[in-house]
Amino acid sequence: MTPILEARGLSRAFGHVQALDNSDFDVNAGEVVALIGDNGAGKSTMVKALSGNLQLDSGEILFEGKPVHMTSTQQVAAMGIEVVYQDLALAPHLDPAENVFLGREIPAKGIAGWLGFMDNKQMRRKARASFDELGATVRSMTSPVGSMSGGQRQGIAIARAIAWASKVVFLDEPTAALGVVQTKNVLETIKKVRDRGVAVVLISHSMPAVLEVADRVQVMRLGRRIATYTAADTSVEQLVGAMTGALEVSDGRDAA
Amino acid sequence: MSTLETTDTGQPVDRQETGESWIKKMTGAQSVWILGVLVVIIVFFAITGGRNFFSASNFLQISQNLAVLAVLGVGVTFVIITSGIDLSIGSVLTFSSVIAAKVMEAMGGQGWGTALVGLLVAIVSGGAWGWVNGFLVAKAKVPALIVTLGSLSVALGLAQVITGGIDIRAVPTALADFAAYDKILGIPGLAFVALIVVIVGGIVLHRTRFGRYTFAVGSNEEAARRVGVKVDRQLIYIYLMTGALAGLGATMYLAQFTTTTIAGNTLTNLNVIAAVVIGGTSIFGGEGSMFGTVVGLFIPAVLQTGFVIIGVEPFWQGVAVGIVLVAAVYVDQTRRAAALRGARKNRRAARSAATAK
Numbered sequence: 001m002t003p004i005l006e007a008r009g010l011s012r013a014f015g016h017v018q019a020l021d022n023s024d025f026d027v028n029a030g031e032v033v034a035l036i037g038d039n040g041a042g043k044s045t046m047v048k049a050l051s052g053n054l055q056l057d058s059g060e061i062l063f064e065g066k067p068v069h070m071t072s073t074q075q076v077a078a079m080g081i082e083v084v085y086q087d088l089a090l091a092p093h094l095d096p097a098e099n100v101f102l103g104r105e106i107p108a109k110g111i112a113g114w115l116g117f118m119d120n121k122q123m124r125r126k127a128r129a130s131f132d133e134l135g136a137t138v139r140s141m142t143s144p145v146g147s148m149s150g151g152q153r154q155g156i157a158i159a160r161a162i163a164w165a166s167k168v169v170f171l172d173e174p175t176a177a178l179g180v181v182q183t184k185n186v187l188e189t190i191k192k193v194r195d196r197g198v199a200v201v202l203i204s205h206s207m208p209a210v211l212e213v214a215d216r217v218q219v220m221r222l223g224r225r226i227a228t229y230t231a232a233d234t235s236v237e238q239l240v241g242a243m244t245g246a247l248e249v250s251d252g253r254d255a256a
Numbered sequence: 257m258s259t260l261e262t263t264d265t266g267q268p269v270d271r272q273e274t275g276e277s278w279i280k281k282m283t284g285a286q287s288v289w290i291l292g293v294l295v296v297i298i299v300f301f302a303i304t305g306g307r308n309f310f311s312a313s314n315f316l317q318i319s320q321n322l323a324v325l326a327v328l329g330v331g332v333t334f335v336i337i338t339s340g341i342d343l344s345i346g347s348v349l350t351f352s353s354v355i356a357a358k359v360m361e362a363m364g365g366q367g368w369g370t371a372l373v374g375l376l377v378a379i380v381s382g383g384a385w386g387w388v389n390g391f392l393v394a395k396a397k398v399p400a401l402i403v404t405l406g407s408l409s410v411a412l413g414l415a416q417v418i419t420g421g422i423d424i425r426a427v428p429t430a431l432a433d434f435a436a437y438d439k440i441l442g443i444p445g446l447a448f449v450a451l452i453v454v455i456v457g458g459i460v461l462h463r464t465r466f467g468r469y470t471f472a473v474g475s476n477e478e479a480a481r482r483v484g485v486k487v488d489r490q491l492i493y494i495y496l497m498t499g500a501l502a503g504l505g506a507t508m509y510l511a512q513f514t515t516t517t518i519a520g521n522t523l524t525n526l527n528v529i530a531a532v533v534i535g536g537t538s539i540f541g542g543e544g545s546m547f548g549t550v551v552g553l554f555i556p557a558v559l560q561t562g563f564v565i566i567g568v569e570p571f572w573q574g575v576a577v578g579i580v581l582v583a584a585v586y587v588d589q590t591r592r593a594a595a596l597r598g599a600r601k602n603r604r605a606a607r608s609a610a611t612a613k
Contacts (some may be wrong), residue, residue: 091475093542103483116464
């Protein structure tokens with residue numbers, strides 16, 4: 001099966017720091033892949049590279065088996081790839097629907113739309129529907145998201161990404177700021193998204209979370225993918241060992 | 257609390273709230289609260305000043321005097337919502353009126369032809385200043401405070417250089433008559449123009465994508481950028497529009513005073529900014545309303561005429577406005593903090609209710 005998104009031999013240096021060092025990555029449709037590694041291992045750089053936010057020194061990115069050249073977030077968004085950043089990137093003064101549709105407002109019908117008017121009703125209805133589909137509790141559709149809890153905001157940010165991501169969604173530390181119950185909810189959400197056939201890439205430091213939700217785990221260290229595991233056959237110790245280098249892994253591509 | 261409650265419980269909560277939160281939103285808005293203050297002030301002067309104050313002619317006079325500030329206020333509301341500031345509007349107005357007066361003087365006519373050319377010239381020269389401001393803020397990343405402080409100085413300086421500091425009295429009679437005698441639907445000419453600008457500005461701000469992006473840029477610029485909002489372009493357009501409106505205001509002042517007012521606009525910028533902020537537009541960006549700006553403009557103006565009518569020295573207006581300004585922002589901030597606490601409390605209550613089930 002062709003991975004929906006695949007990176008081959010990506011390299012990028014920032015000055016003397018080799019952030020990506022001939023690194024590979026792949027994710028299939030309908031699969032959750034966890035991308036783990038210690039701080040500075042190159043996870044975030046990899047996400048940037050795969051979402052059009054990074055110039056590469058060398059390497060190749062394949063989308064649905066075909067080489068692509070990612071140049072802008074808009075281009076990547078048009079391909080059905082979305083990223084939920086750690087800081088969520090919501091506008092706190094706008095309400096949930098305004099946030100979900102920010103930058104992609106539905107124009108009003110006819111000449112009004114041409115003049116820049118928007119169909120707020122439809123946007124609100126669609127946003128509501130996507131929250132319900134995820135089971136995200138958003139208590140008020142009219143309050144600014146800045147007045148909402150971390151869990152609700154997380155729900156909105158994920159719902160926004162899911163609403164637009166038809167192919168791949170990246171989640172950068174989606175549970176870092178959340179409590180136990182909320183974390184569980186986010187993991188449930190991830191499974192639902194995967195079951196819709198979307199590829200999910202989860203970046204997390206939480207090994208239990210990773211093992212609960214991921215199908216495969218790819219470990220990065222010093223800018224390279226050093227191992228790929230099937231989540232079902234692996235343990236926290238094994239993952240931590242690979243991340244820190246305590247455990248010798250020969251080559252990521254064969255480890256699974 | 258939070259993410260996963262079943263939709264069956266989630267839905268009714270929301271339905272109840274949409275009705276409720278509409279009222280909450282209305283009463284929660286600073287502009288409504290400050291409207292109450294304006295009403296109290298009007299009632300006070302109506303009682304103490306009687307028919308002299310509470311008459312149609314007095315209010316028409318007030319709106320005539322406010323017309324130019326309102327036009328400037330529309331632009332400044334947009335700018336402040338992006339968490340920017342424009343200190344240069346008064347000087348840009350002076351500059352534009354000088355250029356327009358020069359052109360109209362050279363043309364020499366007294367009719368609408370000359371007047372319209374003057375208007376166009378004023379709008380273009382104001383817009384040019386606005387574009388420079390916007391470009392430096394958005395592209396050169398110089399703080400708006402500094403950029404517009406610089407253009408304040410340069411625009412006024414150039415206006416003085418061009419005129420040698422002497423006002424130009426070359427305003428076509430058509431323009432002067434428009435301000436002095438013409439009424440449209442019973443509204444004095446300048447006030448009518450201002451009303452149109454305020455209504456269009458309000459619709460653009462609150463109903464269109466351009467307005468939505470204005471709020472988004474002020475709320476979280478990085479978030480707006482990431483979803484593909486062209487933030488730099490948005491900022492440049494907003495400053496350009498503000499400059500162009502200062503150009504329109506310049507023509508209105510020319511019509512009103514039949515002369516340029518080179519020395520007369522030193523405090524215009526601060527008066528407009530004060531009105532916008534009194535009206536509930538947050539200096540930190542992300543929130544505000546056009547309606548609030550209008551209310552914020554009326555408070556100082558009503559105070560001033562009110563003081564004159566009841567025989568208090570009008571100098572007290574400055575004192576009163578300063579106090580209202582600081583008090584309004586203070587109350588607004590405490591109210592917002594309380595709203596945030598309230599929201600948390602509600603959530604806690606909802607959470608314990610949920611666990612009890």
